[in-house]
Amino acid sequence: MRIVTVRMDAMSENVMRLRSENIHQVVVGGRAYLLVVPHTALFQLDDVSSAVLDYVKRHGAVRREQIFRDLASAHGLEALQDVLGELASLGVIDTGQQNGHAADALPLGDRGTLTTLVLNVSNRCNMGCHYCYGGGFQDLQSGQKMSWPVAKRSVDFLLQRSGSHRKVTLVFFGGEPLLNFELIKRIVPYARNQAAERGLLVDFTITTNGTGLTGEVIDFLKRHRFGVTVSLDGPKEIHDRRRVFKNGRGTYEVILPRIRALLNEYRDRPIGARVTLTRGVTAVGEIFAHLIDLGFAEVGFSPVTSGPSQSYTLTEAELEHIFAEFQELAEQFLEKALNDEYLGFSNVSQIITDFARGTSKTLPCGAGLGLLDVDHNGDIYLCHRFAGTPGVAPLGNVGNGGPHFVRIRTFLNAAQTTRQTACHQCWIRRMCAGGCYHEALSRYGDPFHPNLHYCDLLRQWMETGLRIYLEIMQKNPDFISKYLEPRRVDYETL
Structure with missing residues (x-):
């Protein structure tokens, strides 16, 4: 995963907000983890990262100086700067600058090849x-x-x-x-x-x-x-x-x-x-x-x-x-x-x-x-x-x-646009992506419609899978x- 460094002087001039749609937090075996949704990337949180996330979550919109003022004595200025830069580059914190992460846009490119x-x-x-x-x-x-x-x-x-x-x-x-x-x-x-x-x-x-x-x-x-x-x-x-x-x-x-x-x-x-x-x-x-x-x-x-x-x-x-x-x-x-x-x-x-x-x-x-x-x-x-x-x-x-690959590309672009809009707050959107087109056509009459009828159950099931994966990674x-x-x-x- 490529991490893009964010200029800290630019960050200081802007209000920072937590992009809650881009994260999912879990605790397994007494350890805290952060799932960065757009990347399906998992990180074990240390004390500094947990403190920064909790602080931004509690305050809603904060400036860098506020975080330094309230957390530097416990965690150190340099550590806070590193964590803020990394969270911004991952799209977890919105600084108002280009974060090196384009929300949920993946270019479809040339779809004329087959496997x-x-x-x-x-x-x-x-x-x-x-x-x-x-x-x-x-x-x-x-x-x-x-x-x-x-x-x-x-x-x-x-x-x-x-x-x-x-x-x-x-x-x-x-x-x-x-x-x-x-x-x-x-x-x-x-x-x-x-x-x-x-x-x-x-x-x-x-x-x-x-x-x-x-x-x-x-x-x-x-x-x-x-x-x-x-x-x-x-x-x-x-x-x-x-x-x-x-x-x-x-x-x-x-x-x-x-x-x-x-x-x-x-x-x-x-x-x-x-x-x-x-x-x-x-x-x-x-x-x-x-x-x-x-x-x-x-x-x-x-x-x-x-x-x-x-x-x-x-x-x-x-x-x-x-x-x-x-x-x-x-x-x-x-x-x-x-x-x-x-x-x-x-x-x-x-x-x-x-x-x-x-x-x-x-x-x-x-x-x-x-x-x-x-x-x-x-x-x-x-x-x-x-x-x-x-x-x-x-x-x-x-x-x-x-x-007609143009028709296929048009279909895929429409599916991507429609489902990202409907599912943009969901933490499993990058693993589910709205579900089967044919099932959506059968149930809703629209292949682009997300399959919303089992979302809650699917989220619970993904939560189980995530927990089991992390337990295995911890113990075997x-x-x-x-x-x-x-x-x-x-x-x-x-």
Whole structure:
């Protein structure tokens, strides 16, 4: 982090005010910490820093001479000058001068480069999950699959747009992507060969419902070191409540032996489970324990808070219950971490990773910032959730010159401006950035609208994640570099 020195003589001529929207203070283990929000930077506060912050907070608007007069005898003039200069440079104190920190402005720059492309290789699905956001996905017989020409153009498009990046990722998605396994078998070697000619590495990930995990498929995934996520909602009685075949029959007994085979035979990369929490499905602890017992390395939960059908949207009481269970799992994560063990609870490990990396964003995800989606026709969307959404036009087509990057830039600028205005007082704004565009479109009819319906719960959850991160840093700091820094976050929002 770059700290810009502020001229103290200039500071003396201006009134100083605390920029409370730019800080969040916590005490963990008897130690005081300051989170500088725009940077997602954490500092342990010493006595001088704490005294200055408390003084400015109490008085509202002060001059430098007042602080020196009242605090110099206890803390020393030079120490006070250093602290004031650093707080000003971080944007914590407003001196009326240029502080070396531009409030929340991050230039979007050239967004024509890509690192990740999601391929909807199959619009077909052999299941009929009640809550599927892609309710328009067709059945096994009538749905559409991506063709080889579209797939080839998509791979070429990604590689041509890789810019200075040395590694790109292809995500196979659907529908159920393994219903077009023959195409995947053609795409992977083609992408590898074309990437190698450009001096690039290409990574592959897939999200599957598990029904197509045959021996041949598992061997292929192993051979090409796929990142694999399986959509699975827990034990049989919970899973079969929503995840069923077209005829209403539960899918658990069909996929269980296939998942076991995957977990037993493929150990080169951690296999993750993705759980969708809907109305009436809130037993987080029970679901997590079952999936970890099966052998999944990571389990991530996606609560449904909006959608076309309110019958699957979680109630406010259910959301509170879910976050309470999240808190319990987070405490288990902490206990394990302090014993130098890793518990694969993705929802908390991602927060801790973000604090460790200093993740600071003004937009909620990578959609349009390096990630795009291509549907079976070659049409391009911001992400997989927008593909097929009524009223959402594609951004272009891979066979027709690719996306209109001016439109993408316009969208991102509008999102950034709207959400910064609405969220500018929130201390988690640089980690949340207003939430999912598609969720906002579903709930508010506006993709730029911040997802305000769970703000309080999310702030509480981030507070928990921050506390756990700081406790780990106090008591077992090597855990972060050992378990979290090497961790590669795949396309976890799928």
